[in-house]
Amino acid sequence: MRLLPENASMKFVNEKFPTCDIALLAGSASRGEDTETSDLDIVIIEDSQRSYRESFILYGWKIEAFIHNYNSYLKQFEIDRSKARPILANMILYSKVLKDNGKLSDIRLMAKEFIENGPPPLSDEFIKASRYFIYDLLDDFVDSKNDEEALLTLNNISLQLSDFILRLNGQWSGRGKGLARALKEFDEKLYYQFFDVLNSYYKFGKKQPFIDFVYDIYKPLGGALFDGYKQNI
Template identity: 40%
Template sequence: MPLKIKPLEAAIHFISTHFPHCRAALLAGSVVRGEATATSDLDIIIFDDTLVSSYRESFIESGWAIELFAHNLTSYRPFFEQDCRRAIPSLPRMVTEGIVLKDTNIVEDIKREARTLLDNGPEAWSDETIEMKRYFLTDTLDDLIGYKTRAEGLFIAGTLATLVCEFILRTNRQWTGSSKWSYRALERYDPLAAQELVAVLEEYYQMNETDALIRYVDKTLSPFGGRLFAGFSLGKLNET
């Protein structure tokens, strides 16, 4: 890979080369947040009213891996809505944090839309959704309690961590994420809960002890009725 130039210079060069006539462009991601690592890429969003539809494309230029998110002046809205429905506001957050590379007086309005969505938070879980999530957490917890091999346990613990993290965040109407963003979302909302979750996972991964992780999940479920198995039903039609 060629020698990297500064991220802002690389992003501006990319836009001027590939999208010189776009209406607006933003640089987002870890380089903007000051969290870049050796493997970080450049997340670039462009708004071009000549595009028929949105698309995503990857490049390697100026020593950087570049992830392009291309939109026309309306195609970003369904992505905003989809991200909000799944409570993982990837595009709204990128737009909100993005550094302006180019603007023809449209970025402020798009950023305002994104900020409003983020400030409003995700839709609250219904009682039915909470019940379903309790059931899945209980089922995974039972798998951990009864697992047979270390290999199985490693995967079960990872699934349990993701599910309990989601449960804490969503029952408190907080945005969540996937992979590392799941932990970051929990740490942002409740640093102590995040630290405790890491500690109980480490206790399992390093010492093969499950008790602390089981207690953590039970404590999380307790305000909502605890574990759920008997009586749970999904998709059953009422007879008339």
């Protein structure tokens, strides 16, 4: 029998981490937006030397547990900052409290400040690399000989491009659903334009709208880069 999300989460914490200091239910289940395929994302903070993640299937749920101590969550913030994906900070800030020893307010303040500070700006080298590799993939898309080649190449470009647009504009990025949501939150008009040009190929087999979109994004940065591009390997 599948328990209600909060009941399952409390049971999990009590059985698996009874001595923890802080326990949080994050993700869609914490917002009442869970579906049949949703899992429970649970953040555990305890006075321990260990930090890790572990997966379980219990009480009719898939459960992802993220176990941190009072140092490791800050280290994870910095890892997330380098990827421009504030995953743990969002989980801590936007979650249901299952257990709190009184220290959660300070940790949430750290998470809030982390998110408000935003990701680091892109370096010139990163931008040059994007100009080189995105256009290399775009050439592959243009020259693709069949749908299979074109689809895989387009999917590859679309993920890198949407991430690049966000990071270029000082925005946090994401992955999966989070990437789409971040792009829409940043610029709704651009979001719909982006998916319109993707669907021009997915639905109608037209490549040019997407090619033009890529050119428009990179034109202010100097467009394609090939001659003279150098990268340490």
